[in-house]
Structures are given as structure tokens and as C-alpha cells.
Amino acid sequence: MKRIIPIIIKFRISIIAILVILMVLSAYQTLNKLSVDNSLSIWFLEDDPSYKAYIDFQENFGSDEIFIIMLPVENAIGESEVNKLKELQQSIEALPYVKTTFSLAKAKYPIYANNNIRFHDLYNSRRSEKGLKNLFSKLSNISSQLVTKDYKNQLFYIQMKPTPTIEEDRQEIAVEVESVVGQMYSDYYLTGPPVLNEAYSKGIYKESLIFGILTVLVITVLLLFLLPSKRYLLIALLSVAIPVSLLFGLITSLGFALNMISMLIPTILMVYSVSDAVHIINIYHKEGLVNTNFSEVDLLAISIRKSLTPCFYTTLTTLVGYFALYLSPLPAFKNMGVFTCIGLILSFLLVYVITIIGFSFMNLNFEKAKPILSFKTFSQSGFIEWLNGFTSQYKNTLIVSFTAVLMFGIYSVFQVKIDTNSRDLLAEGKAKQDLRAVEVELGGSNRLQINIATKDGRAILNKDAIKRLEDFQNKLEANPLISNPVSVVTIKSFLEQRTPVLFQSNISEVKLKNTLKDFDARENSFFKLFSEDLSTAGFTLTLMEMRTSELEQALDDIKQAFKSSFDTDNYDLKINGFAVVFAQLNNFILETQFKSFFAAFFVAFLCLWVFIKNLRTTILVLIPNILPLAILAIFMSLLDIPLDVTTAMITPIMLGIAMDDTIHLVHKYRRSKYITGSPKERMDNAMRYTGSALISTTIALVGGFLIIASSATPSVQDFGLLCAVTVAMALITDIFYLPALLKKLDK
Numbered sequence: 004m005k006r007i008i009p010i011i012i013k014f015r016i017s018i019i020a021i022l023v024i025l026m027v028l029s030a031y032q033t034l035n036k037l038s039v040d041n042s043l044s045i046w047f048l049e050d051d052p053s054y055k056a057y058i059d060f061q062e063n064f065g066s067d068e069i070f071i072i073m074l075p076v077e078n079a080i081g082e083s084e085v086n087k088l089k090e091l092q093q094s095i096e097a098l099p100y101v102k103t104t105f106s107l108a109k110a111k112y113p114i115y116a117n118n119n120i121r122f123h124d125l126y127n128s129r130r131s132e133k134g135l136k137n138l139f140s141k142l143s144n145i146s147s148q149l150v151t152k153d154y155k156n157q158l159f160y161i162q163m164k165p166t167p168t169i170e171e172d173r174q175e176i177a178v179e180v181e182s183v184v185g186q187m188y189s190d191y192y193l194t195g196p197p198v199l200n201e202a203y204s205k206g207i208y209k210e211s212l213i214f215g216i217l218t219v220l221v222i223t224v225l226l227l228f229l230l231p232s233k234r235y236l237l238i239a240l241l242s243v244a245i246p247v248s249l250l251f252g253l254i255t256s257l258g259f260a261l262n263m264i265s266m267l268i269p270t271i272l273m274v275y276s277v278s279d280a281v282h283i284i285n286i287y288h289k290e291g292l293v294n295t296n297f298s299e300v301d302l303l304a305i306s307i308r309k310s311l312t313p314c315f316y317t318t319l320t321t322l323v324g325y326f327a328l329y330l331s332p333l334p335a336f337k338n339m340g341v342f343t344c345i346g347l348i349l350s351f352l353l354v355y356v357i358t359i360i361g362f363s364f365m366n367l368n369f370e371k372a373k374p375i376l377s378f379k380t381f382s383q384s385g386f387i388e389w390l391n392g393f394t395s396q397y398k399n400t401l402i403v404s405f406t407a408v409l410m411f412g413i414y415s416v417f418q419v420k421i422d423t424n425s426r427d428l429l430a431e432g433k434a435k436q437d438l439r440a441v442e443v444e445l446g447g448s449n450r451l452q453i454n455i456a457t458k459d460g461r462a463i464l465n466k467d468a469i470k471r472l473e474d475f476q477n478k479l480e481a482n483p484l485i486s487n488p489v490s491v492v493t494i495k496s497f498l499e500q501r502t503p504v505l506f507q508s509n510i511s512e513v514k515l516k517n518t519l520k521d522f523d524a525r526e527n528s529f530f531k532l533f534s535e536d537l538s539t540a541g542f543t544l545t546l547m548e549m550r551t552s553e554l555e556q557a558l559d560d561i562k563q564a565f566k567s568s569f570d571t572d573n574y575d576l577k578i579n580g581f582a583v584v585f586a587q588l589n590n591f592i593l594e595t596q597f598k599s600f601f602a603a604f605f606v607a608f609l610c611l612w613v614f615i616k617n618l619r620t621t622i623l624v625l626i627p628n629i630l631p632l633a634i635l636a637i638f639m640s641l642l643d644i645p646l647d648v649t650t651a652m653i654t655p656i657m658l659g660i661a662m663d664d665t666i667h668l669v670h671k672y673r674r675s676k677y678i679t680g681s682p683k684e685r686m687d688n689a690m691r692y693t694g695s696a697l698i699s700t701t702i703a704l705v706g707g708f709l710i711i712a713s714s715a716t717p718s719v720q721d722f723g724l725l726c727a728v729t730v731a732m733a734l735i736t737d738i739f740y741l742p743a744l745l746k747k748l749d750k
Contacts (some may be wrong), residue, residue, distance in 0.1 A: 004304040008359055012300075015360045022245060029252020037251070039204040040260035056577075057584050058165070067450040067580050068163035070180055073192040073441050079107070079150040079157045080135050082128045087187065088157055094183050095161055100176055105160040105529040107149045112142060113494060115502045125149075142497050144480075144487045145530075148545075151444045158445065162529060163197065177201040192437040194448050196581060199548075202434035203263065210430075210714055211266040217713070218270045219243075221706045222277050229281055229699035231288040238361035242280040243273045245357065246350040254342055263428065263649065263719070264339045267711060268346065274707030275321065275660075276350040278700035279314050282667060283358050285696040286310045291369035303362055307355060313670040316614050317663035318351040323606040324659020327599035328652050332591050336599075336652055387694040390738055391687040398743035405630060405740040412633020415640040421589050422552045422645035423718075430715035438548060446486030447545035451580040452531070453561060456539040458573055463533075463540045469495065471568050472540055478564035479544060484557040488544040491532050546582055554586040592651040603655035607662055614666065615673055623744045624669055627736040631661045634732045635725055649722040657726065660704065661733035664697045668737060672745065682749045686742045694738070701734040 011018065076084045088108040095104050110125040125146070126135065139146035149158055161180060177197055184191055219240075226239050247269050259265075287306040294302060325347065328340030394401060429435050442448055455472070457463050463472075469491075476492040479485050531541045546557060558578060565576045607628075612621045632654055644650070671689035672682075680688075708730060711723030 004307055005300055008300050008303050008307070011356060011359050012363045015363060018356065018360065025252070026245060026248045029248045032255045033248075033251045036255040036258075038260040039208045040262055054584055056579065057581065067452070068165075068197050069195050069450055070161040070163075070193065070197055071195040071441055071445070071448055072159040072161070072184060073151075073194075073437075073444060074157045074159060074188055075155060075190050075192075076157055077155075079154040080126065080132060084157065085126050085128070088159065091159060091184065091187055094187075095159075095180070098176075098179065098183070100164055102162045102164050103529055104162065105148075107157060110145065110149055112138070113498060115498055141500050142493070144489050144493050148445065148487055148489075156444060158441075160529065161195075192440045194434070194438045194441045196449070198434055199429060199438065202429055202432065206430045206432070206716060207261055207263055207266045210716070210719070211261055211269065214266070214270045214710055214714075215247075215273075217710045218273045218707055221710060222273060222703060225699075225703050225706055226277070226281075229702065230284060234365060235284045235288075235361075238358055239277060239280040239284065241361070242350070242354045242357045243276045246276055246346055246353050247272050249349055249353075250342065250346040253345065259338065259342070262335050262338075263716075264335045264652070265342065267719075267722070268339065268343055270707050270711055271343065271656075272346045272350060274704045275347065276354060277703050278663065279317070279350065279354045280358065281699050281703065282314060282693075282696050283307075283310045283354065285699070287358070287362060288369060289692070295369075299363065303359055307359070311355075312614075313667045314351065314354075316610060316666045316670075318347055319610050320607050320662040320666065321659040322347050323610065324603045324655045324657070327603035327606075327655040328595070330598040330602055331595040331652075333595065336595060339652065384691075384695075387690050390694070391690055391742075394686075394739060394742040395683055395746060398747045401739055401743040402747060405627075405736065405743075408637075409626070409630050409633050412630065412636050415633070415636040418640040419636055420552070420643070420645040421592050421647075422550050423585075423588050423592070423647035424550045424645075425548045425585065427717040427721075428648065432715075442547055445545065447547040449546040449548065449580070449582050451544050451546055451578065451582050453542040453544070454534075454539050454577040454579065455542070455565065455569065456534070456575045456577070458575055460536070460538050462537040464491075464537060468540075471574075475564055475568040476542065478568065479542065479561070482557070482560050482564075484546065484549070484553060484560065486545040486547075488542050489530050489532075490542040491540055494532070551586050551589045554582050555589065558583065558586055588648055592646055592648065595651045596646065596654060599652070599655040600658065603658050607658060611662070611666075615669060617673075620669075620673070620745070620749050623749055624665060624741065626744065627741040628658065628661045628665055628733070630736045630740060631729045631732040632657060635729045638725065638728055644721050644725065647718055647721075649718045650725060653722065653725055653729070657729045657733075660730060664701065664734060664737045665741065667693050667697065668741065683746045686745055690738070690742065697734060697737060701730060704730045 074088070078084060085108055088106055092104050092106060092108050095101055107126050111122040112125050114121050114123055125138070125142070130138070139150070148160075150156065151158070163176070181193060184193065222243060223236075223240065226236055227233070230236060230239060250272065251269070254265075283306065286309050287302070290297075290306050290309070291302055294305065297305070322344050325340045325343040328336045328343075331337060331340070426435070426438075429438075438448060455463070455475070457468070472490065473492050473495075476488055476490055479488040530543050533540060546554070549557075561578060562576065565571075565574075569576075608621070608625060611624055612618065615621045615624065635653070635657065638644070639646070639650075646653075668689050671692045672685050679685075705727045708723050708727035712720050712727060714720050714723060
């Protein structure tokens with residue numbers, strides 16, 4: 004250290020210049036290239052079977068990237084209103100990325116005459132209002148998707164080309180669609196997967212900026228209280244700002260974008276960086292008060308020597324927690340883990356360079372230094388002395404109480420639900436309000452396609468198959484989670500009402516087949532009823548934005564209905580659409596938790612063992628670090644907060660962070676040639692030396708996570724709140740449970 008520190012001080016101006024240049028370049032890259040990507044490709048691997056099936060479905064049966072527009076009107080079947088709808092249809096269909104549209108202006112219905120099917124416009128201005136409503140009632144599953152029950156709203160659908168061809172341009176597409184609609188209608192509700200995805204992206208970008216600004220402000224205020232002198236403030240802030248700036252320059256230079264997960268990196272990295280800086284500054288200041296005769300280099304050397312080992316291990320355990328996310332099957336988590344690890348390494352290296360340079364510009368007058376702000380009624384040293392006495396006097400009671408909580412927490416782990424509510428991924432705003440309005444009237448906004456195929460490749464339009472399809476659709480219509488199923492059964496039922504003779508029992512199967520196949524051959528690109536060879540029948544239905552558990556239930560209901568209606572030896576079922584992919588999240592979240600947590604736990608245990616060099620003490624130290632996670636499970640169970648797409652990464656992250664304060668405390672506690680005495684004496688001394696820094700860093704971490712808890716997105720709120728609670732519990736276990744365990748059992 005005495006060789007390295009003078010070199011850093013000698014070239015400090017050059018190092019400062021290099022850091023300034025790098026920060027300017029990073030800021031330029033970030034401002035010009037920072038983007039948001041919340042598309043499917045960042046959530047699912049390209050070779051994932053469900054994702055590949057979804058892409059294939061879009062190419063073969065039409066995209067479910069559909070804009071849904073609800074237009075409030077005086078009379079949904081009025082002539083002027085429908086003519087205006089036709090103008091909108093022409094304008095929208097002229098856009099290059101639109102595959103087709105569907106509305107009352109375009110919908111047709113079949114008429115059977117002279118052994119042939121002809122198509123007429125569903126809306127005809129010459130037909131009376133009563134006649135129109137009667138016609139609509141016979142095609143209720145289709146007409147209910149065109150006009151609302153009170154005829155005060157028209158519904159207009161815009162089907163995009165398959166997802167891979169529009170994801171990169173989704174923002175421009177959404178803006179252009181809104182512009183076209185806004186030119187003709189002053190009042191409208193706009194929703195659908197492209198709109199919601201764009202709302203996610205806008206919310207992420209806005210909140211990432213707000214989180215960054217709030218984090219800097221909160222950290223600054225906290226540092227005014229936590230640092231031993233105002234002269235350390237700039238050093239601490241630069242230790243926070245520089246690594247984050249360089250990391251974002253790297254992320255944007257490599258072409259990566261923010262998403263709902265990675266938007267949390269700046270806040271997490273800043274509160275981590277400030278924790279290390281506070282520890283180093285506190286050690287430097289304490290050593291300066293004690294070693295008044297030391298030279299600048301000697302003082303820096305001893306301060307860095309005493310902080311380097313614990314800070315290295317805290318960085319390592321935190322690094323392990325984040326890198327464990329790389330084991331997740333979700334690409335968004337993988338990227339989060341890798342980039343946060345890079346940020347942690349940058350923070351660890353730069354905090355020492357920055358503090359050495361910063362300290363080198365200071366005088367060595369430590370006696371006169373004092374915090375800018377302080378609580379006159381609170382004495383940290385007095386609290387720590389009380390704490391030492393309390394953990395010595397009541398160690399048995401503390402051990403029994405905290406162990407009981409640990410046992411209850413382990414039980415609570417199995418009570419936590421795994422569930423992602425798609426609505427909770429969206430902040431309150433116009434997009435969410437429009438979604439609610441449309442789903443109230445329409446019964447859903449997500450499209451699902453069900454394909455039933457014969458295994459031998461024969462046409463599915465024989466009498467037996469039609470009967471089975473009818474039975475299947477009846478079960479779909481009875482399911483409260485499913486709305487408006489449309490299939491060949493819908494058309495058959497309509498034709499049967501108007502031409503009963505067509506479906507008499509003596510009708511030939513050839514005629515039945517030729518009659519029904521014609522409907523899919525013309526004027527029907529929005530509802531895909533058959534495959535080209537007629538071996539597959541399609542059902543298009545609507546689902547609400549719902550929880551993954553409800554989606555799983557709906558999909559399971561569909562599978563059960565299929566099994567009860569069809570002979571599975573002769574027929575196959577395929578369910579396609581984003582809902583199928585989204586429902587897989589529960590399995591991915593569970594896999595993330597299992598792999599990431601146990602990997603982080605195992606590596607963290609090895610790190611502690613290497614650090615402490617005693618198995619018995621390692622186990623005693625590890626137990627209090629499991630307790631915060633057990634308390635986390637208790638909170639999630641009691642408050643009914645599920646593991647979802649954001650909270651799925653919480654346990655490996657919290658395990659790494661919870662160990663940070665423990666390592667700093669144990670570093671000063673553990674027996675060595677420099678540290679002797681009974682466990683009680685060593686622990687009391689360790690608390691006196693590191694206690695104030697533990698409290699300070701925990702306050703900073705809690706403050707940072709509470710900023711995340713201020714998010715307008717419910718799922719992100721839960722993540723921030725749970726992290727704040729877990730970090731606070733980690734401090735409580737470190738200052739109560741850990742000292743009691745070591746004083747009682749570490750012989």
C-alpha cells in the first residue's frame with residue numbers, strides 16, 4: 004500500500020483528467036443512445052419452445068399485436084357514425100405495418116343461397132335499426148366485439164404484422180396510430196398489447212430518471228448526517244456518481260436498453276457505492292483521531308488495509324447475489340445480473356482511487372471535524388454501549404426469540420405465492436384507465452388462438468367433428484375467464500338459424516364441408532377459422548389482463564374441455580398467443596428463485612468460510628443472514644405479496660446485501676494475532692469500531708430502496724418496500740442476534 008498510494012497521489016491530476024473524459028463520453032453516449040426495450044425478446048430466450056411457438060403462430064394465424072380502439076358515439080349503428088368509421092379504416096389500412104383491421108365498417112356475414120355462400124356487409128344503412136339489432140343478436144360473439152351493449156361505443160381493431168417485424172418500431176407505430184385516430188376523433192380509448200407495452204416503456208424511462216435524481220438527493224441528505232465531517236461529502240458523492248456514469252456509458256455503447264428490471268440498477272448501485280464509501284471514510288477518520296503522528300501516506304495505508312478485506316468480501320458476496328441471476332432462464336434477469344456485477348466491480352475499484360485522491364487534498368486536522376447535521380438527542384456511541392450490554396445480559400432470550408422467528412419464516416416460505424399480475428406491471432395513467440374502460444365493455448383485451456387438428460391430416464369438417472367442436476365451444480362460453488369465442492361453430496349456428504334445412508341430419512358431409520370451408524376462404528383475415536388444408540379448426544377468444552395463476556387456470560380449463568370433448572388419440576390441441584408465453588413466467592420465476600438463491604447461498608457460505616477460517620463460527624455467522632430472508636417470507640405471506648417478475652430476484656440480491664454489514668462486523672471480531680480476548684470482549688470492541696458505520700450504511704440502503712418503493716408501478720413498489728424491510732431487518736439481526744449467538748456459542 005505504501006508503494007501504490009504515493010503513485011496514485013503523484014498522478015492524481017492525470018487520473019482525474021481521465022475520469023472526467025470518461026464521464027463526458029459516458030454522459031454523451033447515455034443521452035444519445037439510452038433507450039427502453041420491454042419487448043418479448045428480452046424476457047424469453049429465442050430457443051424457448053413457448054416463444055418459438057408464439058412466433059410461428061403469428062406468422063401462420065395472424066399477429067395478436069392488436070390495437071383496440073373504443074370510440075364513444077351518439078349511435079353506434081348510425082349511418083354518419085359508420086361512414087366515419089369507414090374513413091378511419093381506410094386511413095389505418097394505408098399504414099405499412101398494418102396487416103388488417105376489423106370493425107362494423109368492414110364486418111360481413113354469410114348468406115347461403117343456391118348451394119353457395121355469399122357475403123353481405125353486416126351493417127347496411129337501408130336496414131332498420133330493429134333489423135340490425137336482430138341480426139347482431141344472432142352473431143352475438145362477433146357483434147359484441149363491434150359495438151357495446153348500449154350502442155354508445157364502436158370498437159375498432161388494428162392487427163399488426165408479426166411481432167419481430169414491428170418491435171423495434173413500436174414507439175413510432177403507436178404515435179402514428181394515435182395521430183391518425185386523433186385527427187378524426189377527439190374522444191377515444193386506446194389499448195391492446197402494443198399500447199400497454201409502449202406505456203411500460205415510457206413509465207420505465209420516466210421512473211429511471213426520477214429514481215436517479217431522488218437517489219442523489221436522498222444520499223446527499225443522509226451523508227450530511229452520516230459522515231464525520233462535511234469535507235468528506237464530495238468524495239462520497241463522486242464515489243457514487245462516477246461508477247454509475249461509466250456503467251451506463253458502457254451499457255448504451257454495447258447497444259443494450261433499459262427494461263423494467265434494469266431500471267433499478269442506478270439506484271441499487273448508488274446506495275451500494277455510498278455504503279462502501281461511508282465505511283472507508285469512517286475508518287479513515289477513526290484512524291486519524293487515534294494515530295495523530297502518522298504521515299498522510301501512513302494514515303491512508305492503514306485505513307485502506309483495515310477496510311480492504313471487509314469491503315472486498317462484501318463486494319464479493321453482493322456480486323455473488325447478483326451474478327446468481329445469470330442462472331435465471333429470463334434474459335432480462337441475466338442482463339441485470341451481468342451489468343450490476345460490472346457496476347459493483349467498477350464501484351469497488353473506483354471508491355479506493357477516489358478516496359485516496361480526495362483524502363490527499365485534505366489537511367490532517369481531525370479533531371475539529373464534525374458532521375454538518377446531527378441529532379442532538381441521539382448519541383450513536385451511547386446507543387452502541389447500551390447495545391453491548393443488552394446483547395450480553397439477554398443473549399439467551401434474544402437467541403430463543405430470533406430463532407423462533409426464523410422457524411416461522413422458514414414455514415412462511417412455503418406459503419408465499421408465485422404470481423405475476425399483468426396489471427401491476429403498469430402504472431396508473433391514461434393507458435391503464437383506457438384498459439379498464441375497454442375491458443369492462445369488451446370482456447378482455449388479450450387475444451388467444453386455439454387450434455384443434457386431426458392427427459391423420461383429414462379435414463375436420465365431418466359431422467362428428469362439428470358436433471365435438473360445438474360441445475367444446477359451449478364449454479368455452481361457460482368459462483367466466485373467457486370471452487367471445489369465435490369459430491366455425493359461430494358461423495354454423497348463425498347459418499342454422501337463417502337456413503335450418505342446411506344442417507338437417509341427412510345433409511351430406513361433402514356439402515357440409517364445402518359450405519363451411521367457403522367462409523374461411525373469403526373476407527375473413529381477422530378470424531382465422533381453418534388451416535389451408537382444412538385439417539385444423541381455429542377458435543379465437545378474448546382474455547382479460549389477469550394474474551399468471553388465473554391464466555394458468557384458464558389454459559388448464561381449455562385443456563380439460565378439449566379432453567372431455569375430443570378423442571385425444573385422433574385430435575391434437577394447440578393454444579397460441581402471448582397469454583401462453585406470459586403464463587410460463589411462474590415456472591421461470593420458480594426456477595430463478597431455486598437456482599439463483601441456492602447458488603448465491605452456496606458461494607456466500609464458501610466466501611464466509613474462507614474469510615472466517617472457522618466452520619463453527621461461519622455457521623453461527625450465516626444463521627443471522629438467513630433470518631432477514633425468513634422475515635421477508637413472513638411479510639410476503641402476511642401481506643399477500645407474491646413472487647412476481649420483479650420480486651423474483653429479491654432473495655439472491657438480499658442475501659448478498661445482508662452479508663455486507665455482517666462481514667464488516669465479523670472482520671473486527673474474528674480472532675487473530677491482532678484481535679484477542681473472549682467472544683464478548685471482541686464483539687463489544689467490534690460494535691464500538693463498526694457500529695456507527697453499520698447504522699449509517701443501512702440507513703442509506705433503506706433510503707435508496709424506499710425511493711424504489713415510491714414507484715407508480717405496483718410491482719416495483721413491492722420490490723422496493725420488501726428490499727427496504729429486509730435491509731432494515733438485516734441490521735437488527737446483525738446488532739442483536741449475531742452478537743448474542745457469538746457471545747453464547749462461539750467458544
